[in-house]
Amino acid sequence: MNLRQDIHNSDTPVVCQACEARHRGVCGALEPHQLLTLSKHSTKLTLEPGMELIGDSEKVDSYSNILAGVVKLTKMLSDGRQQIVGLQFAPDFLGRPFRSESSINAEAATEVLTCTFPKGVIDRMIRESPGLEHKLLQQTLKELDEAREWMVTLGRKTASEKVASFLLLIARNIDPAAADHKQATFDLPLTRADIADFLGLTIETVSRQLTKLRIDGVIQIENNRHVTVKDINRLERRSGI
Amino acid sequence: MNLRQDIHNSDTPVVCQACEARHRGVCGALEPHQLLTLSKHSTKLTLEPGMELIGDSEKVDSYSNILAGVVKLTKMLSDGRQQIVGLQFAPDFLGRPFRSESSINAEAATEVLTCTFPKGVIDRMIRESPGLEHKLLQQTLKELDEAREWMVTLGRKTASEKVASFLLLIARNIDPAAADHKQATFDLPLTRADIADFLGLTIETVSRQLTKLRIDGVIQIENNRHVTVKDINRLERRSGI
DNA sequence: CGCCCATGTTGATTTCGATCAAGAATCGGG
DNA sequence: CCCGATTCTTGATCGAAATCAACATGGGCG
Numbered sequence: 001m002n003l004r005q006d007i008h009n010s011d012t013p014v015v016c017q018a019c020e021a022r023h024r025g026v027c028g029a030l031e032p033h034q035l036l037t038l039s040k041h042s043t044k045l046t047l048e049p050g051m052e053l054i055g056d057s058e059k060v061d062s063y064s065n066i067l068a069g070v071v072k073l074t075k076m077l078s079d080g081r082q083q084i085v086g087l088q089f090a091p092d093f094l095g096r097p098f099r100s101e102s103s104i105n106a107e108a109a110t111e112v113l114t115c116t117f118p119k120g121v122i123d124r125m126i127r128e129s130p131g132l133e134h135k136l137l138q139q140t141l142k143e144l145d146e147a148r149e150w151m152v153t154l155g156r157k158t159a160s161e162k163v164a165s166f167l168l169l170i171a172r173n174i175d176p177a178a179a180d181h182k183q184a185t186f187d188l189p190l191t192r193a194d195i196a197d198f199l200g201l202t203i204e205t206v207s208r209q210l211t212k213l214r215i216d217g218v219i220q221i222e223n224n225r226h227v228t229v230k231d232i233n234r235l236e237r238r239s240g241i
Numbered sequence: 242m243n244l245r246q247d248i249h250n251s252d253t254p255v256v257c258q259a260c261e262a263r264h265r266g267v268c269g270a271l272e273p274h275q276l277l278t279l280s281k282h283s284t285k286l287t288l289e290p291g292m293e294l295i296g297d298s299e300k301v302d303s304y305s306n307i308l309a310g311v312v313k314l315t316k317m318l319s320d321g322r323q324q325i326v327g328l329q330f331a332p333d334f335l336g337r338p339f340r341s342e343s344s345i346n347a348e349a350a351t352e353v354l355t356c357t358f359p360k361g362v363i364d365r366m367i368r369e370s371p372g373l374e375h376k377l378l379q380q381t382l383k384e385l386d387e388a389r390e391w392m393v394t395l396g397r398k399t400a401s402e403k404v405a406s407f408l409l410l411i412a413r414n415i416d417p418a419a420a421d422h423k424q425a426t427f428d429l430p431l432t433r434a435d436i437a438d439f440l441g442l443t444i445e446t447v448s449r450q451l452t453k454l455r456i457d458g459v460i461q462i463e464n465n466r467h468v469t470v471k472d473i474n475r476l477e478r479r480s481g482i
Numbered sequence: 483c484g485c486c487c488a489t490g491t492t493g494a495t496t497t498c499g500a501t502c503a504a505g506a507a508t509c510g511g512g
Numbered sequence: 513c514c515c516g517a518t519t520c521t522t523g524a525t526c527g528a529a530a531t532c533a534a535c536a537t538g539g540g541c542g
Contacts, residue, residue: 073389075389075390075392075393077393077397077398077481077482078481078482079481081397081398081481082397083392083393083396083397085389085392085393086389096382097378097382098379098382102386102389102390104389130371130374133371133374133375133378134374136378137338137374137377137378137381138339140378140381140382140385141337141338141339141381143385144381144384144385144388145343147385147388147389147392148314148316148326148327148343148345148388149316149343150392151316151324151326151388151391151392151395152316152318152324152326154392154395154396154441155324155395155440155441156318156322156323156324156441157318157322158498158499159498159499191518191519191520192519192520192521193519197396199396200395200396200397201499201500202499202500202501203519203520203521204499204500204501204520204521204522205498205499205500206520207520207521207522208499208521208522210520210521211521211522223507223508224507224508224519224520240318240320240322241318241319399528399529400528400529432488432489432490433489433490433491434489434490442529442530443529443530443531444489444490444491445490445491445492445529445530445531446528446529446530447490448490448491448492449491449492449529451491452491452492464538465489465490465537465538
């Protein structure tokens with residue numbers, strides 16, 4: 001489309017030049033001058049695991065692009081039961097256009113790097129460039145697909161299928177080679193407690209199922225976090241497709 | 242906004258004049274001339290329970306507004322386990338803008354009345370009027386919220402909380418009075434088997450939990466389908482909020 | 483009308499994952 | 513390097529929901 005943007009890189013703000021969000025993320029829908037405006041109001045933030053990006057406590061009036069790391073979206077019942085309702089990876093866009101009554105929390109699962117800007121600037125750009133709204137619609141549709149896919153996992157899969165499904169999800173998002181190759185290696189971005197909250201299980205059950213996969217030779221685990229999947233297909237067969 | 246549309250009703254195609262989709266649905270984002278174009282290509286359909294609106298078998302290249310009835314969106318695992326991943330009520334818009342790899346089925350749960358039009362016409366209108374894309378984004382965001390809310394139900398609620406949550410969902414969507422009043426009355430749009438597939442339970446468990454709610458005086462059931470909730474708050478307290 | 487088939491209920495038993503409990507591994511900080 | 517705190521694993525027991533089984537209801541149709 002807009003080939004000029006990439007030939008004359010001088011049009012592009014310096015901070016954006018090497019940014020993945022400009023290629024695969026929402027910023028790809030912006031004109032150079034919009035990108036410039038946005039970059040003037042943006043700040044890059046580093047968040048430690050556990051830090052909140054969106055909370056129901058204080059309302060944060062900002063949007064972010066995730067540049068690195070993993071963000072978990074959580075919902076809680078009044079008695080403290082928790083469910084992770086989504087994971088977001090770079091270069092996902094984070095934040096809720098317009099308003100929503102639904103309370104959701106976004107928290108860094110790993111160390112996270114974001115490019116953050118005030119809500120107002122984006123909202124104005126949405127109004128003036130339809131391409132941006134189109135990009136947002138596409139990301140929202142993607143998230144809806146993922147949510148529904150996960151509903152099947154939560155509602156109809158066994159514990160062992162759930163854990164296999166989780167490992168596949170992570171492998172595909174973190175190790176790009178996972179898609180084509182047989183093998184994949186990655187660090188789990190979540191603790192056992194987080195995995196349990198994502199799968200609707202307890203930490204003990206997650207631990208037991210990981211152990212079973214390890215004993216059966218489907219995966220290797222080092223230092224609790226580092227996972228090697230020796231044969232992706234074998235893991236797929238265990239995920240209940 | 243476009244007050245003229247409603248004053249000069251003659252601008253509005255006859256078939257659209259009394260249509261709810263023009264007020265609360267996507268058609269509200271269309272100009273009179275677009276509505277006219279669309280109405281020329283639209284057909285009203287009546288579907289019996291069990292009939293498919295979107296299937297992975299034959300690809301249906303159409304979109305629909307649901308004018309009456311309830312549509313269930315389902316996903317299946319290869320061994321036949323099924324999960325309902327969403328319910329759609331009038332005047333929801335049904336159909337997938339752009340393409341999606343995710344396979345989903347849409348099936349009439351009750352008798353359903355739709356206003357159906359070919360994909361191409363809508364896709365063209367999306368390109369020329371940003372308001373329509375905005376409306377679609379809003380509906381998609383609403384569906385995403387609902388999906389995530391339901392993920393909490395699937396992952397973290399007990400069987401009895403799940404059944405109570407389901408009754409609340411139906412009450413709020415079918416009996417508009419449910420929101421303000423204490424009482425609500427409605428016909429269940431789903432069979433026990435469907436309810437089980439929506440809640441990630443078996444039909445026996447659903448039946449037992451309904452019986453318990455009936456014995457405890459929270460609901461009344463006549464003819465298996467007709468439900469009266471005597472005190473909505475009491476049902477809410479049982480839904481695990 | 484009576485029969486059949488789909489739908490729903492109820493009871494008995496089993497099973498998977500939760501809970502309770504203890505110990506092992508890992509990590510960060512003085 | 514050691515210590516305490518987290519995080520994780522493993523084992524024993526329990527319980528909620530699944531499974532298996534039988535029966536009830538109800539609606540459509542010859």
